Amino acid sequence: MSLKKFVDKNISVIMTVLAFASLLIVWELVSRFTKAGLFLPPASLILEKFILSFKEPIGKYTMLTHIGVSLYRVGVAFGLSTVFGIALGVSMGYSKLAEAILKPIFEFIRPIPPLAWIPMSILWFGLGDKSKFFIIFLGCFCFITVNTYEGTKNVDKTLIGAARMLGASERQVFFDIVLPSSVPYIFAGLQIAVTAGWSAVVGAEMVHSNEGVGWLIVMGMTYGKTVQIMVGMLAIGLVGFVLATGMAKLERRLCAWNNQGM
Amino acid sequence: MKGFFEKNKYRLISLCSVAGVLLIWELVTDVFHLISPMMLPAPGKVLETFIYKLTGGVNPDGGSLLQHIVSSMKISLGGYFVGVLIGVPLGISMAWSRKFELFAKPLFDVIRPIPALAWIPLMILWLGIGYESKVGIIFFAAFISATINSYAGIKQTNKVHLWVAKTFGASNRQLLFKVAIPTAMPMIFTGLRLALGSSWVALVAAELLAATKGLGYMIQVSRMLGRPDVIIVGMVTIGIIGYLLSSILEKLQKKFVRRTK
């Protein structure tokens, strides 16, 4: 194979490698040979510390525990908000009465960012995990509710007609048509919610906690340890990426029928 | 009269529902004292504080509501504009030029999963706790939404439209400015709206951690001072402004992006 052919074939890999290589080289040079090195530790050092952090504890725990604690907080709150969000979204989308009662209250709460609840939630639930669950719950809940609501509202009327024509009862129309056809919307909501939840846990832990990835970077800030901050950011970014891709994969699996749209 | 009730049935129910929540709130606080005012102040008290802060009262946090709002808006809009000014062209060029995409997209994808809040420590360490560091944080929040949506908007340009324009002899430049960007406008606008939303959210976080003014600062300090009424006033103000910002952009979108399908 000639060189040109090889380059053409693997152009995307080559460009990616080139992009990262140039970034890392510039970074390394800047931090080692200019005054910016005071603020910007070399990339190699961050990578080294990151790998080391899985063996040597930062604070009381190693990296795996910090990530684990944060994931546990997101997991609990995300689970709760999934249950409540879908229930609320479906009832508002399906019943006009429920919509009239619940929507104005929901619409009032919705624009308040989850982190703005932090002071109130500390008053109500103290400084422990409960308060964090509450904030993350709010962070996920609105997205799931809104999307489920849209999904139930947008059910294709012909499909409902077809189901009635085939003899489905009101109940069966709900469980066999309305719910499954909202699934893609619900999943879109879950996908946004998992990212929002991860962001909320970082925020909540930054405001107050004794462990977790948010704590890592805030402690780094308090003691002026840039390396620790960047190691924490690396962990936050990696986990966030894994969560988002995981959800996307799960969606593609469970909504295979929706691939080309109908 | 009956027709009126029939017609506005659901609106009336909504009204009753809101009134019911306020009533329960009043009952558990002021009437039966089931919840301590340190946990949840009565609605009347919140309203009183709201009016006090709105008319220029500076206690207990050292600034009137308007001062906090102006301070927060300055930061949030500043970061937002920088983020949009860089994000939109970046998104468009990544989607338009294959070579640039191959180079820049992987780098962007590394930054993308990092929540804007996670930049706070680094920004504060680099730029201090003043205006610049907060603008920097908001920048990241706005930049990512703006880039992603512009990129997606250009990518979804209908191939047939491009072919038609090409057969009429349009240059690459014309294809971009006359076909692709107009097609992408709705998506770009959505990006602008989402970016404004995330800027506002990130702002609260930034001010919770390090600030001497601003709505986020106001609610954080009020917690330490044990003034839940001020916290609620702050939360509601944050909510209302967030809502207003997004509806203004929605109106603009409807006005300027009409030919959408």
Place this chain on the structure above:
Amino acid sequence: MEQSGNVKTILECRNVSKEFDAYDKSGKTEVLRDISFSVKENEFLVLFGPGQCGKTTLINVLAGLETATSGEVIENGKKVTKPAPERGVVYQKTALFPWLSVMGNVEFGPRVRGQDKKTRRETAKHYIDLVGLSGFEKSYPSQLSGGMRQRVGIARAYCNQPEIMLMDEPFGHLDAQTRYMMEEELQRIWQSEKRTVIFVTNNIEEALFLADRIILLTNCPSGIKKEYIIDMPHPRSYVDPKFLSYRQEITENMDKSL
């Protein structure tokens, strides 16, 4: 119940008219005007009319999905008020449930009506085979071609054992080649398991190829213009002189304005 000879009347449409509010609410748009006809057991009746006006509405009224402004639809002596399993509909846009497999779609009717799994699977399998989709039981609608999706729609309607099948331009979205094939297929399916069919189309060849009887509709509002008994043996040929003379006669009587 009305009897004529030995053949039972299944469905009767009596003076059905339908109006909608105009877009600007300034007045009414008349879509159906005074439509009356009846259809007998195992008859293949085609409602043929030009343009886009009223035919789907008529099917919806017959199915019970919409109510007529005046007039009524009687099925076996009972007034039609809501959709029911006795009247199966095959839709132009298929209206298949995208999250269910071919099997799931076809067995939907018997399932929601509480038939046990074994019986309904057997029935569904029978109709999947009948429409020529053996081996595709597990495929999802999005994985099938337009013609195959329409076959699923037909099997789904058949599997519910309706008294009458209402078909709303079922082949309207298909390309010409597939359309011919599907017409032949439908004819074959209908020959092997006769059902009463009301079939709506705006394609004259399709109408002549399938119908025992054609009702020619006027355009906007739709009303009945003329009726033709098509007395030709199946399978029919598009170039049969008799076919062509029917075609000429009906075309001459069609509303030409749009």
